[in-house]
Amino acid sequence: MAQLGLFIIGAFAALFLVLAPPPAAAQMKMEGGHGAAHNQRGKPASAHGAHQADTRPTKIPEHLDVARTKFSEQAKFSVNVTSRLDPVTINKMHSWVLNLKNPDGKPVRDAKLDISGGMPMHGHGLSTAPRVTKNLGDGKYLIEGVRFNMAGWWELKIVIDSGHHKDNVTFNLILK
């Protein structure tokens, strides 16, 4: 009898947990740094009254591509980026090496690279102004002056101009 009672309590408890997840558990799904915390921010702009229309994403896309090697948007280049600070942590100045190839895998030397980026969910840019400081030869470039100042989803956007082709590529990072 006691066992049956416990079983019923247990069953109702399970049902309760399904119907009403405790707030703390729901709040902290942390796969994306502070992604979950931001769901609250992205209500329609009208709900904020004073704030202007807001088209920022309210959460990290589910299958965000975080690859460090990819083709540029129009597939003019194959680009790899490697951080010299690994893992990438916030509030630390560091540099990256960018390896630029054409689609056949031949190094692209002497390209011009322009670096920008920011946090799509927050609508702000990078916290520093990184730039290429050294052509390392063989299609490799040293990018100095990167420092991220928050956890979350960051984009690193690179405009590439090889003289023959112009294209851009965006890398995604999720920082903890």
Next chain:
Amino acid sequence: MGRIEFAIAFLSILIAVVAPGPSHAQTWTAAERSILRSLWIGSLPQLPKDSSNQVADNTEAAKLGQKLFFDMRFSGNKKIACSSCHKPEKGFADGLPLAQGMGAVPRHTPTIIGTAYSPWFFWDGRKDSQWSQALGPMESPVEHGGTRTEFAKILYSNQAYRKSYEAIFDELRDTTDESRFPNIAAPIDDPQSRAAWDAMKEGDRQIVSRIYSNIGKAIAAYERLIIPGPSRFDQYVEAVLNGDQATQKELFTDDEIGGLRLFIGKGNCIECHNGPLFTNNDFHNTGLTPRTDAPGNSGRAAGVKSVQADEFNCLGPFSDAEDADCGELKFAKLSGAELIGSFKTPTLRNLGKTAPYMHEGQLSTLSAVVDFYNRAPKAKIGRSELKPLRLTETELFRLKRFLMTLDGPLMVPQALMSPPR
């Protein structure tokens, strides 16, 4: 209420009452624990090297710096020292909305605790080292109100200062000849000081500015040592990391735990107030209403221009740094809408001692602060990065209770908390 819902409600109360083990509020996921660890004082790294200051870690320099920090002779009216505004007993702040030196300062005095970890100084980041920062107030007419030639002369005329200066740096050059070194001269806004400075020979100006920069470097060697110690929050995190439930319960109330959850969760506070000092030491627009329309209200947008032009910056002739050590300055963001009306994120440690808050002391209590973040008003200058939080009264109360757990003793020997004997 239907029968089923009623049964569920009843049983859930029953379960809550009889369920053994820790209350729900005490449990943290692995991801949350790693966030707590990142805020924990145990995660504070060793003092970062200051390559721009070769005496930064020299104990004799720190002693000299301590003396200078408390010495009122280094001011226009002989009544102002750094410690007049950065009072050790007030968390190295002053308790005033706006600072008061020889005149009224249009900014609130921030604490100096833990600033050795910051790449930028002042609310607008117009300085890039502790030593060059110290040179700002000394020549500001509303703060110390002195000039660098006066300061060089004070050092030279005082045996003890002269001796310790020479033990740390090199020969203290004789600046008593008034025909070469006027009593009041500096490249500042005051027309008289400026004219006297302009009339000096370039070589003599170099001599004076070198002494002046060394005064800053000694002060910085002292200031570096002012770092925070563990607060109740840190003890709580330690208990969490050790899985010590009993100690956790002793240390933090449910309100404080709830406040901490809001801080790292839907309050978004941790975006900017991150790391063991609760600051990213970067610049953000939070939409505070300025008290006046002084030009400095463009914040970092103007600050970054000043630091670039500053003769005492990391790349300048008085810095001991190599070009490669000046990454922050070389790669500083010079433009962008985010810089307008942005100010430096302050540490949240020791808030209990450093009220009022914000760059113009706009908010006098922590209740006012959390209420401000909840409303997140539109910025008058630039664009606020904040969004209204829509927290309840209870949540705001909890957030405030949490902020109050960040007070703690400093990791500073008592001997450094007052003028040296």
